[in-house]
Amino acid sequence: xxxxxxxxxxxxxxxxxxxxxxxxxxxxxxxxxxxxxxxxxxxxxxxxxxxxxxxxxxxxxxxxxxxxxxxxxxxxxxxxxxxxxxxxxxxxxxxxxxxxxxxxxxxxxxxxxxxxxxxxxxxxxxxxxxxxxxxxxxxxxxxxxxxxxxxxxxxxxxxxxxxxxxxxxxxxxxxxxxxxxxxxxxxxxxxxxxxxxxxxxxxxxx
Amino acid sequence: xxxxxxxxxxxxxxxxxxxxxxxxxxxxxxxxxxxxxxxxxxxxxxxxxxxxxxxxxxxxxxxxxxxxxxxxxxxxxxxxxxxxxxxxxxxxxxxxxxxxxxxxxxxxxxxxxxxxxxxxxxxxxxxxxxxxxxxxxxxxxxxxxxxxxxxxxxxxxxxxxxxxxxxxxxxxxxxxxxxxxxxxxxxxxxxxxxxxxxxxxxxxxxxxxxxxxxxxxxxxxxxxxxxxxxxxxxxxxxxxxxxxxxxxxxxxxxxxxxxxxxxxxxxxxxxxxxxxxxxxxxxxxxxxxxxxxxxxxxxxxxxxxxxxxxxxxxxxxxxxxxxxxxxxxxxxxxxxxxxxxxxxxxxxxxxxxxxxxxxxxxxxxxxxxxxxxxxxxxxxxxxxxxxxxxxxxxxxxxxxxxxxxxxxxxxxxxxxxxxxxxxxxxxxxxxxxxxxxxxxxxxxxxxxxxxxxxxxxxxxxxxxxxxxxxxxxxxxxxxxxxxxxxxxxxxxxxxxxxxxxxxxxxxxxxxxxxxxxxxxxxxxxxxxxxxxxxxxxxxxxxxxxxxxxxxxxxxxxxxxxxxxxxxxxxxxxxxxxxxxxxxxxxxxxxxxxxxxxxxxxxxxxxxxxxxxxxxxxxxxxxxxxxxxxxxxxxxxxxxxxxxxxxxxxxxxxxxxxxx
Numbered sequence: 001x002x003x004x005x006x007x008x009x010x011x012x013x014x015x016x017x018x019x020x021x022x023x024x025x026x027x028x029x030x031x032x033x034x035x036x037x038x039x040x041x042x043x044x045x046x047x048x049x050x051x052x053x054x055x056x057x058x059x060x061x062x063x064x065x066x067x068x069x070x071x072x073x074x075x076x077x078x079x080x081x082x083x084x085x086x087x088x089x090x091x092x093x094x095x096x097x098x099x100x101x102x103x104x105x106x107x108x109x110x111x112x113x114x115x116x117x118x119x120x121x122x123x124x125x126x127x128x129x130x131x132x133x134x135x136x137x138x139x140x141x142x143x144x145x146x147x148x149x150x151x152x153x154x155x156x157x158x159x160x161x162x163x164x165x166x167x168x169x170x171x172x173x174x175x176x177x178x179x180x181x182x183x184x185x186x187x188x189x190x191x192x193x194x195x196x197x198x199x200x201x202x203x204x205x206x
Numbered sequence: 207x208x209x210x211x212x213x214x215x216x217x218x219x220x221x222x223x224x225x226x227x228x229x230x231x232x233x234x235x236x237x238x239x240x241x242x243x244x245x246x247x248x249x250x251x252x253x254x255x256x257x258x259x260x261x262x263x264x265x266x267x268x269x270x271x272x273x274x275x276x277x278x279x280x281x282x283x284x285x286x287x288x289x290x291x292x293x294x295x296x297x298x299x300x301x302x303x304x305x306x307x308x309x310x311x312x313x314x315x316x317x318x319x320x321x322x323x324x325x326x327x328x329x330x331x332x333x334x335x336x337x338x339x340x341x342x343x344x345x346x347x348x349x350x351x352x353x354x355x356x357x358x359x360x361x362x363x364x365x366x367x368x369x370x371x372x373x374x375x376x377x378x379x380x381x382x383x384x385x386x387x388x389x390x391x392x393x394x395x396x397x398x399x400x401x402x403x404x405x406x407x408x409x410x411x412x413x414x415x416x417x418x419x420x421x422x423x424x425x426x427x428x429x430x431x432x433x434x435x436x437x438x439x440x441x442x443x444x445x446x447x448x449x450x451x452x453x454x455x456x457x458x459x460x461x462x463x464x465x466x467x468x469x470x471x472x473x474x475x476x477x478x479x480x481x482x483x484x485x486x487x488x489x490x491x492x493x494x495x496x497x498x499x500x501x502x503x504x505x506x507x508x509x510x511x512x513x514x515x516x517x518x519x520x521x522x523x524x525x526x527x528x529x530x531x532x533x534x535x536x537x538x539x540x541x542x543x544x545x546x547x548x549x550x551x552x553x554x555x556x557x558x559x560x561x562x563x564x565x566x567x568x569x570x571x572x573x574x575x576x577x578x579x580x581x582x583x584x585x586x587x588x589x590x591x592x593x594x595x596x597x598x599x600x601x602x603x604x605x606x607x608x609x610x611x612x613x614x615x616x617x618x619x620x621x622x623x624x625x626x627x628x629x630x631x632x633x634x635x636x637x638x639x640x641x642x643x644x645x646x647x648x649x650x651x652x653x654x655x656x657x658x659x660x661x662x663x664x665x666x667x668x669x670x671x672x673x674x675x676x677x678x679x680x681x682x683x684x685x686x687x688x689x690x691x692x693x694x695x696x697x698x699x700x701x702x703x704x705x706x707x708x709x710x711x712x713x714x715x716x717x718x719x720x721x722x723x724x725x726x727x728x729x730x731x732x733x734x735x736x737x738x739x740x741x742x743x744x745x746x747x748x749x750x751x752x753x754x755x756x757x758x759x760x761x762x763x764x765x766x767x768x769x770x771x772x773x774x775x776x777x778x779x780x781x782x783x784x785x786x787x788x789x790x791x792x793x794x795x796x797x798x799x800x801x802x803x804x805x806x807x808x809x810x811x812x813x814x815x816x817x818x819x820x821x822x823x824x825x826x827x828x829x830x831x832x833x834x835x836x837x838x839x840x841x842x843x844x845x846x847x848x849x850x851x852x853x854x855x856x857x858x859x860x861x862x863x864x865x
Contacts, residue, residue: 018404024326027400031430035392039434042468046442046453055459132451136459139451143442161836170225 029181033188040192043147044199047140051203058135061204064128066120073116074197077152080109081190088183094173096166103163106186110156117149141200148196151189158182225842231784242784244328245737249335250314251633256339257307258704263346264298267291269697272657276690278678288674289357294346296360297380300480301387302342304614307622308483309338309391312398312422315629318728318735319416321407321744321751326400328782329838334394336792337386344799345383348376351804356380359672361473362443364454364465369447375804378447382803385440386795388433395426402426407727409746413507416726417500420507421486424514425479432475432518439468448802463528470521478517481581481613482510484621485552488574491628492556494724495571496563499750502555509548509555516545526594527601535594542592549585553578568722569643573624576651580616584609587662602672605665611658623650623703630707631721635733636714642706649699656692660685725750732854738779741854742770778847787838791831798827 018024051061087102121142124130132142162182165171171178231242243249271291274283283291317325325331348355353374358367367377402415402423415423442453443465452458454465493500500506522530522538530538556578565571587609591597600606631637664685669676676682720729727744728735730752745765748754755762773779801824808818849857 019406019410020404022404024400024404027404028327028396031396031399035396035430035434038431039437042435042438042471046438046464046468049461049464050459053459053461055457058459132445132449136452139445139453139458139460143445143451143453147441161839168226 023177025177025181026184029184033184036188036192040148040195043144044195047144048199050136050140054136058137059128059130061137061141064124064130064137065201065204066123067201067205069116069120070197070201073113073120074193076109076116077113077190077193080106080113081187083109084183084186088176088180091171091173091176091179096171099171099179100163100166103159103166107156107159107163110152110159114149114152114156117145117152121146144196144200148189148193151192155182155186155189158185225844226837226840227842228837229786231786233784239784241789242332242786244324244332244782244784244788246313246317246325246328246331247633247735247737247739249331250310250312252335253306253313253338254310256342257303257310260298260302260306260342261700262704264295264303265697265700267295267298269693271295272690272693274674275676275686277687278676278680278683280675283674285674286354286357289359289672290355292672293357293359293380294355297345297356297384299614300360300476301384302345304480304618304622305387305391306338308425308480309334309394311418311483311487311622311625311629312394312425314633315728316398316419316422317401317405318731318739319419319726320402320405320410321727321740321746322401322405323739323743323779324782325397326405327397327843329785329788329843330393330397332785333788333791334390334397336789337390337393337795340792340796340799341383341386341390343796344379344386344803347804348379351375353379356383361469362465363469364443364446364462365456367443367447367465368454369450375806378444378803381440381444381447382799385437385444386799388437388440391429392433395429398422398426399430407740407744407746410751411746413504414746414749414751417489417503417506417510418483418486418726421482421489421510424510425482428475428479428482428514428517432472432479435468436472439465439472442468444802448807463525466525466528467521470524471518473524474521475514475517477613478513480618482513484577484581484618485510487621487625487628488556488577490724490726491570491574491624492559493750494628494722495566495568495574496560497566498559498563499725500555501558501561503749506552506555509551512548513545516541516548520545523592523594523597526597539592539594543589546585546589546592553582553585568627569638569640569647570624570628570722572644572647573620573627576647577617577620577624580612580620580654584612584614584616587612600665602670603665604661604669604671607671608658608661608665611654611661615654615658620650626707628722629728630710631717632728632731632733632735634711634714635716636710637717637721638706638710638714642702642709646699646703646706649702650696651699653692653694653696653699657689657696658692660689660692664689720752725753727751730755736854738781738848738850741850742766742773745769774849778849780845780847782843782845783841785838785841787834787841791834791838794827794829794831794834796827797830798824801825801827 018027020027083102083105087099087106090096090098090102124138124141130138130141132138159182162171162179231238233239233242240248240252243252270283271288274280274288274291313325313331317323346355353376356362356376356379358372358377358380362377362380365371367381402419406415442451445451446453446455446460452460454460454462456462489500489506519541520538522534523542526535526538560575587605591600591606591609627638627643664682667681667685669680669682669685676686717733719732722729727746730744731739744751744755747758801820801822805820805823807820812818846859848859851857
């Protein structure tokens, strides 16, 4: 036998030792996140370009935004990343009880963020009269933050599915890569929010 | 020994509990075997057959275009029909012919070249194909509807594509179709990246990878990083069309130029997505038929990498006439000139490979040398465009049409045709007759040049693209007539090519293993390759792995028998289970896409709120997709094991599942 790679390709059953030693699922997630970076990059660029050329009558972002609420929901979302990290740690130790509590908290924090966003959208549309059609600010703001919200929603569904799955007895320490790649996705969505929070919200207060 | 290893593994498998499986398809033949296949070679065939089908389709559209332009003031097509033809010809040839034909080779050849038994995610691979098929259907379904086919050009410039100027569903279908083709391409590319990085056979270091595999890797990275730009552009135009947003609505602050930037940030890397696989194929064929190793292997690889990298910095040379300003124009002109350097380096490496070689002029070699020459002409006219002032004259003229057909037909398609000839014996165990192969080459070669060379002159004489007719006094009559005659010669050449291939598939000369005396691992397999690819996973000792094996037979034989024993004691060859869920997810996507793109929005008086057939169908499709993906996940990535007789036939299967 010449190398570890050979041993790995023979033993497919549990955790195939790959050419690089990186699990396939992890590499797939990293490559996907690179793609998603370009995805959000294009949306954020659209917003940043359009905010430089507001036609007359465009609502002023500062008068629309409620930075206190968004700061709160940002904090909650970042804390959910902490809980996600704990969940990955728990499954790697095979501690299902701890995994479930961490996942539940992550889901709960994710839902708080989504709830804040729903409240914010309703507030903007009905109180501040900013809609997706009536101005370029509304168009780029709702599309960008809405797309991010959709990512969070997909994450919450994925987390919930994993939580339910953990009660079937099929989720074991060996499957920790499944939780870990879900965690990569979740952290990425959080990091993107930091960029959006800076570029869309904080930038208006400089 | 075997029993010991297996009992260990079984005990572990039982403890780990059974996955949630409703139905395991096991059909090996018939329709169900194709719908549920996860075999990379079968998926490669599916891509290839679809690409060839759409090639006939797109070629037919091209012939109609050429008939219309044969004589001045022709009324063979109306201007509306002509717009549909050139839009769908471009979209079809790029997204439904050259890209899937490349994907066919990536799927079939790349895992064999790196000594793998399948791609990293076999079911995701099947999903990529079915999503591609759905995108192709949505794109073309307009031909059968009163809305007609998409007609805003393959680049779909806003605001022409907004609801105001294109009120029918034709553009919705174009947007949705491209969106799905993008999803399919990204999913496939992610799979190839993981496969090439992680699934290499022992000893197959990165700098021993065959150049075709390297180009697969670069193409996949280009797809993964460039397609999101068009995804966003399409999302924005879709939002404008469906929900009345202002992305490209000038009166509300939208900037149509943004579409061009986003489109070309995708569109220029796309050009390299189309040509890098071709370069990979050529880099396999030339050394084989020149009886020499590829000249300057590392330089060819790094040139591919720098083409991919620089490819992201040249998009605005498609926009020199939009008034970007001097600095931006100069910067993009310089970058465009710079990207010619690695391309030129590759050309010289190929010439260096041929130089002093013992050339055998078989049909694949003819197409490969045709590629070299024709691609060089297309590349040189490309360098002419990099000079912004000159480009201002050539922009939107037939000179551009001539240029990109030289790189796309003379480049990509010649190489793909060469690749079909080259790998045909491996795929089907039969070889094309040299006479008919060369006959098709010469007809295609002559027809192609007669069609497209006059377009250089037509363009410089000012003939604009995308106009459905012209006056007889412009001096364009002869050029257009010659071009149309050339198009028919090209069509006859392609017909000869197809008939030859179909004949060879059924009745061609049966070949032995490795008929070209080639260098890379795929030729170490019997033809056609068995389902499990490699009886024993190969160990690679040199860059041209199979060449080394052929010259070190005893060493390799000892190694193989040792590895065969070890592999058998680990439970035999692992094969992934087939799965229906990628196909079902594709069905869900199709239903959802019909809801988004084709069904009319409900009138507010008929249905409460935003509900209506459109929303209902979209949600139904989404629900089918979601359920399929959940069942797909619960089914798990299990497989079964096969044990082989010494002659390679299957001795028995262990039906038990394993992670």
